[in-house]
Amino acid sequence: xxxxxxxxxxxxxxxxxxxxxxxxxxxxxxxxxxxxxxxxxxxxxxxxxxxxxxxxxxxxxxxxxxxxxxxxxxxxxxxxxxxxxxxxxxxxxxxxxxxxxxxxxxxxxxxxxxxxxxxxxxxxxxxxxxxxxxxxxxxxxxxxxxxxxxxxxxxxxxxxxxx
Numbered sequence: 001x002x003x004x005x006x007x008x009x010x011x012x013x014x015x016x017x018x019x020x021x022x023x024x025x026x027x028x029x030x031x032x033x034x035x036x037x038x039x040x041x042x043x044x045x046x047x048x049x050x051x052x053x054x055x056x057x058x059x060x061x062x063x064x065x066x067x068x069x070x071x072x073x074x075x076x077x078x079x080x081x082x083x084x085x086x087x088x089x090x091x092x093x094x095x096x097x098x099x100x101x102x103x104x105x106x107x108x109x110x111x112x113x114x115x116x117x118x119x120x121x122x123x124x125x126x127x128x129x130x131x132x133x134x135x136x137x138x139x140x141x142x143x144x145x146x147x148x149x150x151x152x153x154x155x156x157x158x159x160x161x162x163x
Contacts, residue, residue, distance in 0.1 A: 017042060055107075056114070063115035067122035073115030079108050 018035055026034075066073060083101055090100035 015042075052107075056111070059111045060114060060118070063111075063118035064122075066115055067119040070119075073119060074108075074112045082108070 017039060020031070020034070022031065022034070063073070065071075083104055086100050086104045087097040090097040
């Protein structure tokens with residue numbers, strides 16, 4: 001099985017929910033039940049992706065606020081409290097707490113990376129007056145465009161935008 005190239009644009013419509021190496025190798029009734037269960041899993045996966053996207057939108061706003069007030073990108077006490085909370089939630093949901101902790105640690109490291117990039121971009125704006133240009137995928141910044149005005153305005157999300 002080949003991995004899709006990152007250069008390719010994949011869409012949700014390209015997904016084949018019946019894709020399986022078991023097709024024709026198992027009883028059709030068993031295959032139908034398997035595909036039915038997998039359909040639920042696919043729905044859960046889609047929900048997770050959209051929830052993560054919303055979570056990262058919120059953490060981007062936190063990153064902008066931290067950059068604006070020159071706060072550190074990480075907050076170890078908050079991270080520790082979140083890990084303890086998530087482990088307790090995992091236990092009550094009958095999910096392996098170690099898995100939940102690994103998952104949250106991965107998310108935290110990504111959030112801190114984003115906050116560092118936001119802080120760096122805000123520092124560049126302060127130093128040069130150049131406006132950071134957000135990447136098309138929303139994951140960081142590509143470069144800078146020329147500033148149109150030296151007077152920043154505040155956006156609804158707490159960030160700054162030059163008019």
